[in-house]
Amino acid sequence: MKRSNDSQTSQAELNLNDDSNKRPRYSQSNYSDMYAQYGLMSQYNAASFPHNAAQYAGYAQPMYGANYNPQYNMMATQYAGYPQGFPTANTTTNAAVAAAAAAAAAATGTGASLTGETSRTIYLGNVTSAILPHDILRHVRHGQVESFRMVPEKNCAFLAFVDPSSAQMFYQDFMTKKLIVKDAEIKIGWGKPSMIPYNLKLSIDNGATRNVYLGRLTQADTEETIQAALARFGPIEQIKLVRDKNIAFVHFLSIIAAVKCVSSLQSDPAWSEKRVNYGKDRCGDLVDPYNAAMALHNPYATAANGFHFDPYSGHNLGNNTQRTLYFGNIHPEASCEDICNAIRGGNLLQIRYFPEKHIAFVTFMDASTANAVYNNCNTFGLAVKGKRVRVGWGKPSSVSTQVAMAVQNGATRNIYIGNICDSHTAEKLRNDFSEYGEIELINVCKEKNCAFVNFTSVSSAINALQGAKTKSGYSQMKLNYGKDRCGNPWRTNKPKADDHKKVPEKKEEPKLETFDELDHFDFEKENA
Structure with missing residues (x-):
């Protein structure tokens, strides 16, 4: 769409500069003035996407990199966007602009550093001694909290x-209020x-939050007893007891x-x-409007994650997939081991x-396996401890990148331990x-000095x-992934050896001319 003053500029004026990327300005105002009304929409916000800011700070990207999740920055240079997305030849200027970009990013609230990392930690100042963690966290409704740490001697706190x-x-x-x-x-x-530690990231992908649910409580369980029993695992923000349930x-x-807390209590006999x-973490009640809106039809989402790019179906690859089966009507005395023994x-x-x-x-690793198991169970049936199980579909789910890469390298839910004592x-x-x-x-094979630990x-x-x-007592042992017995093929009822003798091979019937020969052949055929 042309501007109103485009027609006033001649073609000779446009050709004054040989570089097509450096066209003269049509107005005397700065490019960023039109975005001045948006306090956080700075042209240096493009430094927030996960690349080295020193490389990308020289790009004039006032619009396409601002205030969006990095993977949704569709016009960023990693996708070969518009012409200003390429670096200029003046490296000295780029270095100077890089320093300005870092300062501008800090001033505008992008939380980006020159190493390309995006901050997920908020600094809270002027936190007096009378303020408790719950007093601050009750105002947080923007996403799941990883940790909250107070520093009383400096009157500050850090919210991650x-x-x-x-x-x-x-x-x-809270920049506007x-x-x-x-x-x-x-x-x-x-x-x-x-960065979130790798082990903690896997736990979060598996559903871990900072909220622990306790069920089947008795009248003897009060907030004081729960506080005394769980305080050894870490500082507690709040305990909410629902007595009627x-x-x-x-x-x-x-x-x-x-x-x-969850790992310890699940194995505690008490x-x-x-x-x-x-x-559910109550701080994550609200849905992220940026990710929720941009994740609907983003053709660049798979490209940002390292997969192939398909402008028509690329946005569907990262969505949740139907890979979970629902098992109902399970035998009351059945255990998780009995269910896994029946699954193939x-x-x-x-x-x-x-x-x-x-x-x-x-939940299976891929949708095709889940579909094959579903069809087999509904065709031939699935029994656990002699009782037929009702099989249906669960909710769609996604697999984290860390788990997917580990599975591609041979990871299973079974751990092999060799050279045990x-x-x-x-x-x-x-x-x-x-x-x-x-x-x-857990299977222990003493004759082979090995053991197998199957997790859920x-x-x-x-x-x-x-x-x-890195654990004492296991560092010198052989540790690797074992075979998941659920991956074995389905059992089939093979005919017994005696049955083969009773089934005669199909032979050509001889041409019989008399009734006596016909009767004799039928008798031998019946008693073969």
Whole structure:
């Protein structure tokens, strides 16, 4: 679309500069003036996408890189966007602009550093001693919180989100309004960029949050007793007890504390009668409007993740896939081991069993395997402890990049441990490996000096393999992934050896001319 003053510029004026990327301005105002009304839409915001800011700071990208998730920056230079997305020849100028870009990024709230990392940590200043963590976290509704840490001696705190876009939303929200907590105005800034540890990332992908759900509580369980029992895992923000339902929600100040709590209580005999699992983080109630809107039809989403680019179907590849089966009408006395003994046809990504509801959700690595198992179960049936199971579809789900890469390299939910000693019994292995996740089955082969630990999820097995390599008593042993027995082919009823003798081979019937010969042939045929 032409501007109103385009016709006033002659072609000779356009050709004054040989470089087509450096056309003269049509107005005397600065390019960025038109975006001055948007305080956070700076042309240096393009430095927030995950590349070296020194390389991209010299690009004049006032619009296409601002305030969007990096993978949705469709006109960024990694996608060969518009002509200004290429560096100029003046490296000295680029170096100077790079320094200005870093300062502008910090001033405009992008949270980006020159190393290309995007910050997910918010700095909170003027936090007085009278302010409790709950007083601040009750104002957070922008995304799942990874940790909250207070520094009383400096009157500040650090709020770390799981997703950098959640931190960006929090920053933008309180740049336009003040955050007042107990009559104190909290100062908002950016913390240092940091990466989530690999093991913690796998736990988060597996559903871990900082909220721990406790079910089947008794009248003796109060907020004080729960506080005393769970305080050893880490600082607690809030305990919400719902007495009429006999449940409670415990919000820790970090996800890693909640992971330790769930792993420990699930293997604690004192908590065997109670239900322990992860709940929903109340800080992540609201949906991210940027990701929710841009993730609908983004043809560049798969290209940003390293997959092939298809402008027509590329946006469907990263969406949730139907890979989970629902098992209902399970035998009341069945265990998770019994269910896995009955499943065949493909390796499991995760299995979740709810004995009190007699249901289970079995997730496979790919949709084709889940579809094949579904068809087989509905055609021939699936029985667990002599009772037929009702098989249906669960909710669509996605697989994290870390787990997908590990599975491609041979990861399963089964851990092989070689060169074990006689002291490594099934009870000892269960105590040592239960901290990494729920265990489905442990097999110890004393004659071969090895053992197999089967977890209920692949992510737990990945954590266990990495943790056992640095654990005392297991560092000298052979550790690797074993074979998932659920990946074996389906059992087929083969005919017995005696049955082969009773089935005669098909022969050509001789040409019979008399009735006596015909009767004799029929008799031999019946008694063959």
